[in-house]
Amino acid sequence: MKGEMNRMGEVGERIHVLTFPELQAKRRQKSILIFFILSAYYIASFLFLTWVVKLILFRMMFNLTWIPLWFTPKQALVISLSALGFAGLHWAFSIPSALQKIENALRAQPPDPRDRYHRVFQNTVEEMMISSGMKNVRPVILPSLSVNAFAAGDMRGKAMIGVTEGLLARLDRSQLQGVVAHEMAHIAEGDHIINTIVCSLFAVFAQLIEMTPSMMGGGAGIPVRVRSLRGRVTVYPFAVIIWTGALWVVKMGGLLLKMALSREREYLADATAVQLTRNPLGLAEALYKISRSWRGKGFVSDELAPLFLVNPEEKWLDEKEGKVADLFSTHPPIRKRIFALLNQARTPLSALRKTIEEAQERREAAKEIEKIPRWMVYREGKWEGPFGIGELTGFNWFSPATWVSQEGNEGFQKASEEPLLTSLFQSRLPSAPPLSKFSPEGQSLCCPRCKQELRVSDYEGVYVLRCIFCRGTLVRNERLPRILAREEKGFTPEQRKWAGQWESREHRRLKRPTLPGQDEDSHLLCPKCQQKMFRNFYSYQYFILVDRCRRCNWIWFDSEELSLLQMLVEKSRSHESITNP
Amino acid sequence: MAGWIPMIIIGLIALWAVFAYNRLIGFRNQMKNAWSQIDVQLKRRYDLIPNLVNTVKGYAQHERATLENVTKARQQAVDASGVADQAKAENFLSQTLRSLFAVVENYPDLKANRNFLELQEQLTSTENRVSFARQFYNDTTLKLNNQIEKAPSNVIARMFSFHQGEFFELEETTQREAPKVKF
Structure with missing residues (x-):
């Protein structure tokens, strides 16, 4: 696997490298195409389902062979329009409070202005708003140790970008900026609108599947019993099976298209993120780091998974490449995304890995061990100590004019010049000022x-x-x-x-x-x-x-x-x- | 019946013309807005610098020269008029800030100061905002210029005398770099 990765890295240098405007154009065209196919598929599947209903009713249940199974163009038009109407109804009812619902489901919180990490995040979101010209994007924080990020928006132009605490703790500023740029790109490209449309298209099928058992008077697989006027019971064992089967086929087909669209939009957002930051490496490094951490499986429900930066579920599918694995995932394999970004920066994977490892080492080295401050004190011609602040409080000879030298430091100064020690004298006074x-x-x-x-x-x-x-x-x-x-x-x-x-x-x-x-x-x-x-x-x-x-x-x-x-x-x-x- | 067809065609062209005109206006306004955004961010930077200087002063008294340089550079940038002058002053300011942050490396107490960390983050963010605002200005200018030059919208642009926007260019590439902050 390692060899394969390196090979791909080298190939990236030889082939023509697509820059972000070209990538954006390519991905946009492709996703528009998929979107049209999806709409056509939706209408076609409605026609198909009507045909199945006709088949069950007029051929299996009642032998009315004189009714044709196919439609006249007028009938087809009516069915298509009502299909769109159904989706429209779903859409109309899905709009209000969608953001609020997502926020509640994820337990998102506004950033704490007194928290350094949160302020950095807020700043990066504002920076990306400037570089994309977007407005009304609200930063939120997900209280989870997982490493992931998401974006959501509604039709009224309000949107939010959320990151997990785990992500804030692990990524540095430029990596965080890449992630925020990716999420901002989703909003700028209108992905939330497309998502809502697609979801309302297919919510219709989901609802039909849910309704089937009650419609047919029993659970799936139970044969339909029809009591005729004379009290004779006829059993149609295959009716339910055929109907549910048809629904599932339609739903799975839709799901595949939906996922294809979702993957295309992820690539597009990656390309647009590069336009916003002009720094492909930030996002590439972030993705690389995220691919090795817990991404929130169990924290995020399946319905919300497509909103996230990387799929919260670590499925074998996600990391495998190949036609089959690609088909069943809402996100493209992280590796492919990283390579697309690396190619733009003309950097091989090994260099990326090295940068990250070096940064990690630097971070380890920079970890500050908290020093408990102690001082050497000059008293009657010689240095004594070192003393902690508590001990110094006890010395009645210790005054603001005493020379002190902090442990580990070369220089020395008056105790009154040490900010920590001055407070000591203040608190000694009878009416200590707060x-x-x-x-x-x-x-x-x-x-x-x-x-x-x-x-x-x-x-x-x-x-x-x-x-x-x-x-x-x-x-x-x-x-x-x-x-x-x-x-x-x-x-x-x-x-x-x-x-x-x-x-x-x-x-x-x-x-x-x-x-x-x-x-x-x-x-x-x-x-x-x-x-x-x-x-x-x-x-x-x-x-x-x-x-x-x-x-x-x-x-x-x-x-x-x-x-x-x-x-x-x-x-x-x-x-x-x-x-x- | 034959009379309808030209009418429909004319109607469609008129509709397209309105659409194209609105698009051009949209881009032009966006460009103007982006330009004013740059000024807003520069102002933000000028406001931050005195705070920064004061905080550093408390810890690093020996660096008076560096601090004075920063203050001077800021004043020059505020006073500068004209694009070329402004760019030069900004350039100088960025340089002095970089040298200030280099000096700060020698003062561990200062680096751990909550106030200083906060200011440093604000300044980094502001530098980013300035460069992103310029980038956005250029991106929108590109869009506007494309619309003005490309057929068929160039006809509308000429009719209503839209002018191409000027790109914001930096003489030195180093100016795009914000003072690096290590976490």
């Missing part, structure tokens, strides 16, 4: 352990409150999954050791190992409402004790608990990602 008067929560909150003011801080791009003394963290319940999805922060070997111990102990018995700096306080008070917080396990998968306030929706993590939880989640996630395709 530091975060303007904290977005509307009031300053104090650490439930140290009773000192909590600081606003950025943890994995998420807005949290932290205590500078005990390193505890206060997180909003709904923001926690984002922290768990992201992997920006690194861990010290020491922390990793704890995580390992934790797991091995936890498997043996349900005894909780204690972390350094953790005590067995009975109850903490919620920093916001001052009620007792509820202490329980984070979940029954991760037995980490946390304190929750049910009313205010905050979770308090003691010093190392949050990073421990992160490490455990990360570990369990590494099992589920797909290995090298």
Whole structure:
């Protein structure tokens, strides 16, 4: 398989490379053609079904051979028009609140303006709106660890683009931009309109299939019994079978066409995405990364699958190439899409793979291990320390004029020049001015352990409150999954050791190992409402004790608990990602 | 009966003419809108820079020269008049910003600052927006020019004296690159 991929990469350099305007034109023509075939097929299948009904009624049930099975042109016209009418009715009823329904079904949420990752996403959507000239496109976030994206729109010109938390955590800016461009392309090319039309065409058949058993007075396969006026019962064993069979054939044919159209539109959106960003590599890299992750199987229902960037279901069909596999999929094989993009950038697959691996390494290296700041302090002619901030509070000789040097840094300065330490002196004053008067929560909150003011801080791009003394963290319940999805922060070997111990102990018995700096306080008070917080396990998968306030929706993590939880989640996630395709 | 056919043909041509005219107008308005969008985004960039300079100032006092350069370049870009002048000033501003972000690499505290990260993201996004707005302007101009030149809509274009739009061209390709941000 590897050899085959490389070969295709090389071929890409020799053959004439299609640029995006050519690709767009080609795909547009093809999808218009398929659309017309589909409409014709729809009308033809209505004629066919009428013929089947006639066959059953006039040949099998009642022997009325003088009624012809075929239609006069006038009859055909009437049937075609009523077929279109049916679809039109479906369409008319399907329009309102479609977006809302999709939003609810996927539990989509608006981006959090205080979240760094969410702001980047919002920015990329706005950038793509500029580059496509679209308006009224709303970014939404899907609270799922899977890696996928979707676009949806309605007839009134409103649209939305959604990405999962998992996608935000894994892709870098240019890759995210490629994905958003692809989704924007779907909206700009009017795919949601085409989708709605096609769906309403075929909803008619689905409804007919549903209605069959009640129409015929029994489940499928049960022979029809007709009681004549004289009370004689006649059984027509094949009527139902023929009717349902005909419906299924029609439906499957339609499905194949629908999928062909959907695949064509995916290629078109890829080409248009290149027009919007002028950077085929961003999307290619994104697709490559996504092809190796969980894409939301189980999270997304089948009806919504065509809306997504890649098929949430990882079917063998999806990755196989060949005529049969292609026919039964709503999305083209990811590999083909990647090659189409790579050809435009004249880049072989090996180079793409190398870029991604290097970026991954760089990311690993850049993971910042959180330093607990400690200072050397100059006292009576010599340097002492290092001391943590808690210890410094205890020294009565420690003043704003004391020389300090942060551990790991060369230079030294007055304690008053260190932003972290100045606050120490302020909080010592009898009437300490509130530091975060303007904290977005509307009031300053104090650490439930140290009773000192909590600081606003950025943890994995998420807005949290932290205590500078005990390193505890206060997180909003709904923001926690984002922290768990992201992997920006690194861990010290020491922390990793704890995580390992934790797991091995936890498997043996349900005894909780204690972390350094953790005590067995009975109850903490919620920093916001001052009620007792509820202490329980984070979940029954991760037995980490946390304190929750049910009313205010905050979770308090003691010093190392949050990073421990992160490490455990990360570990369990590494099992589920797909290995090298 | 014979009298109807020319009437129908004339009617169809008139219909097409209206359609083609509206299309041209649509493209022209879109082009104008795209042009004003570029200005909006440039303005956004000018507004962000003082904030950025102030944030960096707090951490990197030794880089006064770089910061002054940025402020100066911004002022030049704001004052610039005329397309060529503007392009030159913008170019200079992008250069100074790049050197500022290069300098920032030496200040780990600054790089971890929430405010700075936010500004950096906003600036990256704004740079992207500027270049995407230009790209969209060029794309629409291309569409308009195609309509004006291609038969048969060129007849309508000549009748109502539509003029071809000018493409926005950059002298240096480096200007398209936004200051790189590493995550």
